[in-house]
Amino acid sequence: MQQRISVIFGVLLVLGLSAFGGWWGMRGREEAERPERRPAAVRVAAVEVGSIETQRTYSGSLEATAQFIVAPKTGGRIEELALRIADKVTRGQVVARLDNAEHQQAVAGAEAEFAVAEANLMEARNALITAERELGRVSTLRERGVSSESQFDAAHANFLARQSQTVVADAQLTRAESALATARIQLGYTEVTADWSDDTDEERFIAERYVNEGDTVSANDPLFLVVELDPITAVIFVTERDYSRLRVDQPVTLQTDAFPGRNFEGRIVRISPIFSTTSRQARVEIEIPNVSQMLKPGMFVRATVVLDRVEDATIVPRTAITRRQDRDGVFVLSEDGNSVRWQPVELGVESARQVEVKNSPELGKWVVTLGQSLLDDGSAVRLPEGRGGQSVGGDAGTQ
DSSP, X not given: OHHHHHHHHHHHHHHHHHHHHHHHHHHHHHHHHSOOOOOEEOEEEEOEEEEEEEEXXXXXXXXXXXXXXXXXXXXXXXXXXXXXXXXXEOTTEEEEEEOOHHHHHHHHHHHHHHHHHHHHHHHHHHHHHHHHHHHHHHHHHHHHTOSOHHHHHHHHHHHHHHHHHXXXXXXXXXXXXXXHHHHHHHHHTTEEEEXXXXXXXXXXXXXXXXXXXXXXXXXXXXXXXXXXXXXEEEEEEEOHHHHTTOOTTOEEEEEETTSTTOOEEEEEEEXXXXXXXXXXXXXXXXXXXXXXXXXXXXXXXXXXXXXXXXEEEEEEEGGGOEEETTEEEEEEEOTTSSBEEEEEOEEEEEOSSEEEEESOTTOOSEEEEEOGGGOOTTOBEXXXXXXXXXXXXXXXXXX
């Protein structure tokens, strides 16, 4: 029995050694036939030193810097509208006239009442003068013992009555004068003027007309919308990330689809102190000179603001930045152009295509911009045919 077990064990051992020998020989042949790993193909770009800035472009729209509604202060039928949409209007200009027949009649009646009150006052004053003279004559006779006490009392009472009538007549004249002034003001309201509160006399424009000649309007019904176009205001909304980097008087460059390829310069004039609870954005107003009135309220605009700017910065293309092990870095090309090394960097100011790298004095002259996924620290590389390390100069990389 023991002899039989020994024979079986020997057979299994021979079979195992044979299988291992075959596997080892096959592996050797595969390794011998496997091609040698080739250098990774990459593209590189030069490391630059210069200025770089962070820009943000916001979408917004244009609004009139100032606008107001022209409305009559009295009601009536419109007899004349002096202006139409897009017409210029100056401060104090008459823009509409209402039917004023009733108001003219009211002025005529007030003038008549004023004339009557003026005549009554003159009559009261003359009567007062007569009563004063009579009182004086009676007083003299009384002193001589010719006039009685009752005659003196009657003359004195008449004088006081005439004096009171004069005061009443004077008050009636004042009331009539006020009524006449009111009637004339109401008549003046039938000529509707465009008046604005600020001190500027610059021309403004009729943006909308709400009525036609012959319409009947009430007091404060809108007739025209008047707007100021120079300067004009652009309104944008910014997020919390950029809010703290904006300031009043910060320059802004604007573009609009109405004038493609043309830039308009403005400046920030107001920054809202609050954020909308729904959009989490803050309103920012930009003032733009608009002497030629090319820009109109309601136009869509793109506003570009420079948030940061650094001079003499070390700059690489954004495509060169690679993240490995939760760190930002770049692959730096060796001097012979045959290998790369991994260099962690700290990012600074970023533009649309470039980024500032800081705390990297040994960055080198060239960084990899394409093919980083094939690389590790020390990997062999090759550049596209006809491009090789420093020999290619400024043409070493493309983006």
